[in-house]
Amino acid sequence: MDTAFKDNLDAYITKLQRIAIQLNGLRSARPFRARREGGALAMKSARLFLAYCALVSLVRRNIEPICNPFCVGLVVVPAEWQLNDVQEAAKIIFKDEKVRVCLHPASKSRRGWEIDPAEHLTSGRLIVFVTEGSTIHEDFELAATVRDRLHLCDPRHLRALGRLRGCGVLSDDQVAVIAEQPSERMEAIFRIGQPVERAAMRLLKEGKQRPQSTEAKRLDVSKGFGQASAWAMELKKDLQDWRDGKLAWSDVDKGFLLHGPPGTGKTRFASALAAECEMHLEATSISKWQSSKDGHLGDMLKAMYRSFASAKENAPCLLFLDEFDSIGDRTKFDSRHADYSIQVVNALLECLDGVEGREGVVVVGACNHPNRIDPALIRSGRLEKHVYFPLPNAEARAEILAFYLPSLAEHPSLKEIAARLPGKSGADLERLSRDARRTARRERRGVTIDDLREEIEPLPVLNEGYQLHIAIHEAGHALIAHALRVGRAERVEVFDNAQNFATDIDAHGITVIEHPRLPFRTKREMMNLIAMHLAGAAAEEVFYKDRSTMASGSSQSDFAMATELAVEMITKYGFGTSPYYLPGSVNPSNASELWRDRRLRAEVDGILRTEYARAKDMLNGLQQTLVKFAVELAKHKRLQGDQLEKLWPGATALDQTVARKC
Incomplete structure (x- = not known):
């Protein structure tokens, strides 16, 4: 800002103040005195100069109410800027005035607000600076006579700063990219006597190197990702209806949680979704917020507010929060860091609640372990829709x-x-x-x-012996599922890696069972499910007097699913030796914690042993059916529909009876 411009601006402010006093009779309000600090401030600090200029503009816009001796102004500061810089600029502007300046805390702590409005509201004129996106104390909201947003990095101010610091002239594109930078970068951009164009060109180059949303369109989100694909198409339609004025924003789902195995491509999916819905993508993570500056609470909260503020400014926007489960659960925080972590969760709750009033912002969280997230974050009204994100088909x-x-x-x-x-x-x-x-x-x-x-390791071709072994395993699952009425077997397959290949899961065989949708399950029904999962290994032992590694070895294996069900029976549904249930007493996703619980381990072991023995006894009595089923499966590689109906126990006798009656 050159001297002539500054003089004219100060004179204009003074003139407006005098007019306001004459019109409104505010005889007790003394006009602000014009000063010439612009040049000196620019040399002292780039951030301070820009904050000073933005405040001068704000005073000019609100000259009449600010002159009132009982004015309370709420000034919203962009999340990228430090409140301390704005406070220092305010002290310079209001140096000779009876104006009190107050910095609003970033969030409400566990102990309550760390500010008492009564102490500040006793002042005649009060200016409260609050970070954009944060919750404001209700007393300040009630008392406010002026509400405005501080417009930092105005193009005129950036160009003036460049001239005063001897940094050269800026083009429109360069001004635009500098205006997007956080306050802490301004000193590096506007080095005294150094061309600012050099830093601006680097920033422009960085922006061009970022992946563009048009690239993400190559990934089709409409198919191949199960529930996530269906949800994506629903969101796209709702957003289009909202743009066309057919749907109110309040009727659009604004919070989603994608959860599934690691490495499935949730981040890439979010990028493609933003492109598909023609939305700006704002991608961040809990760890990025944590790594902001020194990682202190204030730094993290400012980074969080900055992300939400940026999403609002770029609406319609998809705000993608990766590693969402790292936010944690307030009931499980270590006592040493509980206060810090609880305030982070509380601040995020405030941000998510605020999204309802930020039209055009959809928040999508992604994680591997949804059970580790504070329940308040994923309840209705926040990240309310939970979508399983599977491995791609x-x-x-x-x-x-x-x-x-x-x-x-x-x-x-x-x-x-x-x-x-x-x-x-x-x-x-x-x-x-x-x-x-x-x-x-x-x-x-x-x-x-x-x-x-x-680059793809070829799969070994399986001979007839291996195929029969796999068929015995899958026949065990199918027969027990049918006998215990666990569900309807849709198809059973074996893969020889010559003519038949697995396409759904990485396995040698598969038994697909359609489970009925039940309002609840009994203890016996859960036991039956466990027996069905263990039946593959039991069938191998019945036929070969031995079992293979097919039933275990991964988190999706037969034994893993049976164990998970048994743990749920004890810890969640009270089906152990005692019908107790204490929420949060056991973390099912923490294997080492479960292993240390000797009582739980003993009860789970008892359930698994009992159901394995039951499945084995049943298959011992069905040996002929087991062998016949396996031979047919190994021969045809795939059985379904009528082929399966003919192989169930008693099917042949039933067919003969029907024939005789006919």
């Missing part, structure tokens, strides 16, 4: 490979390769694509489909 895997290898997107073999990669996550597919590109790069040519094939 064959169609989605092809889309992901096409995204990372665009030159092969139309190759007819790409879908075939993707279909033969069950169990691979989005991160796995990215690594395969990266390795294929590296091979081509070393040979100084474009990537080919053979480069991708070479």
Whole structure:
């Protein structure tokens, strides 16, 4: 801001004050005195100068009410700026005035508000600076006579700062990118005597290197991701109706939680979703907030408020919060850090509640362990819709490979390769694509489909002996599911890796059972489910007098699911030796904690042993049916519908009876 401009501005403010006094009879209000601090402030601090200029503009906009001897002004400061810088500028502007300046706390602590409005409201004129996005004490809200937002980094002020510091002239694009930067970067951008253009060009280059939302459109979110795909299409339609004025914003779901295994591509999905819905993407994480500056509570909260404020400014916007489970649960915090962590959760609750009033902002959290999140964050009204995000199916895997290898997107073999990669996550597919590109790069040519094939370890072809072993295992699951009425077996398959390949899960065989939707389950029904999960291994032991590794080895294995059910029976439903239930007493996702609980371990062990023995006894009595079922399965590789109906115990005798009656 040059001297002539500053003189004219001060004179204009003084003139307006005098007019306001004459019109309103505010004889007790003394006009603010004009001063010439602009040049000196610019040399002292870039941040202080910009805060000073923004405050002068705010005073000019609100000259009449600020002249009132009983004015209470609420001034909202962008989350990227420190309140201390604005306070220092205010002290300079109101140096000779009876104006009290107050910094509003970032959030309400566990002990309550760390500010007493009564102490400040006794003053005649009061200016309260509050960070954008934070909750304001209700007493200040009631007393406020002026509400305004501080417009920092005005293009005129940035250009004036560049001239006063000898940093040169800025173009419109350079001004725009500098205006987006947080306050702590201003000193590095406006170095005295150094061309500001150099820093601005670097910032522009960084912005161009960021992944653009148009790229994310290559990933089709409408299919291949189960519930997440269906939800994405619903959101897209609702947003379009909102844009067309057919739907009120209050009727749009504004909070979602994506949860599922690690590496499934939740971040990439969110980016593609923002592009599909034509929304700005604001992506951050709890750890990014934590790493802001020194990681002190104030620094983290400011980073949090900055993300929400940026989402609001760029609406319609999808605010993506990764690693959402790292926020924790207030009931489980370590006592040493409880106060810090509780205030972080409380502040996030305030931000999420505020989203309802921030039209055009959709908040999407992503995590691996939803049970570790404070229940208040994921209740109705906040991240209320919970969507399971699975490993991608064959169609989605092809889309992901096409995204990372665009030159092969139309190759007819790409879908075939993707279909033969069950169990691979989005991160796995990215690594395969990266390795294929590296091979081509070393040979100084474009990537080919053979480069991708070479990175995939070929599956061993299974001989008839292995196929029969797998068939025995799957037959055990199917027969026990049918006998105990756990559900309806839709299909049973074995994969030889020659003609038949797994496409849904990384397994040698699969039994797909459609479970009925029940209002509740009895203890016996849960026992039956456990017996069904253990029946594959039991069938192997009945036929081979031995069992293989097919029933265990991963978090989705037969034994893992049976164990999880048994733990739930004891800790959640009171089906142990004692019908107790104490919420939060056991963390089911913490394996080591469960292992240390000897009583729980003993009860779970008892359930698993009992149901394994029951499944084995039942299959011992069905040995002939078991063998017949397995032989047919090994022969045809896939059984479903009428093929299964003919193999259930008693089916042959029933058919003969019906024939005789006919």
